[in-house]
Amino acid sequence: MRVEVERGAIRPLDPASEDEIDWVARGMRQTLIEVEGEAAGTALYTLGWLRDRVRFHLDAHQCTGQVWVAEAAPGVLLGHTIVRVETDDTGRRFGLFSTTYVAPAQRRGGWASQLLRQGEAWMRERGLPEAATWTSATNTPLIRLYARHGYAETADHVHEVTATRMVRLARPLA
Ligand SMILES: CC(C)(COP(=O)(O)OP(=O)(O)OC[C@H]1O[C@@H](n2cnc3c(N)ncnc32)[C@H](O)[C@@H]1OP(=O)(O)O)[C@@H](O)C(=O)NCCC(=O)NCCS
Secondary structure, three states, X not given: OOEEEOOEXXXXXXXXXXXHHHHHHHXXXXXXXXXXXXXXXXXXXXXXHHHHHHHHHHOOOOOOEEEEEEEEEOOEEEEEEEEEEEEOOOOOEEEEEEEEEEOHHHOOOOHXXXXXXXXXXXXXXXXXXXXXXXXXXXXHHHHHHHHHOXXXXXXXXXXXXXXXXXXXXXXXXX
């Protein structure tokens, strides 16, 4: 489903487009570099692994998920968010924002908020009672973005590889 917004559109990634899969994988890598620094960000995952991670979210046999992209004009991508259904330790299903990225030149234009709303709508359509994401405790832009949309910290842990403190941000979905 394509959703027209003020200056473009939010739509599902085209699963037949290797260029779009590559664009999202590169955004995931850029996110790691921004959050963890150049050395750790590039060492954590190869671009090939990140492309496979995008494909995993598009494969209904492996995952109930979706990759949403934002475009200013047809085919001109500027951001993405990846969502999937997860199950917690008690067996309860919830919606997870796996990752979100907006190209630097387009930031503070409301695109991440649009992607967040679209991800929540996708989760509501599946009857999920809660939306959540994990991020580094130092990622102020993302934490403020989610706070603005009513999310609160519900858990934390220290990342086993990077030793970064990670926080879980969540909100109930009406
Ligand atoms: C976090 C990110 C997705 C925000 O994208 P964006 O399109 O600029 O966000 P929006 O314009 O929709 O901002 C919505 C609100 O989020 C908050 N916010 C966004 N960027 C912020 C910043 N740099 N500092 C403080 N608050 C910020 C603000 O409350 C903002 O509302 P306002 O502009 O009216 O004050 C973007 O900075 C990004 O891609 N960062 C790198 C990738 C990343 O860290 N991803 C998350 C990994 S888990």
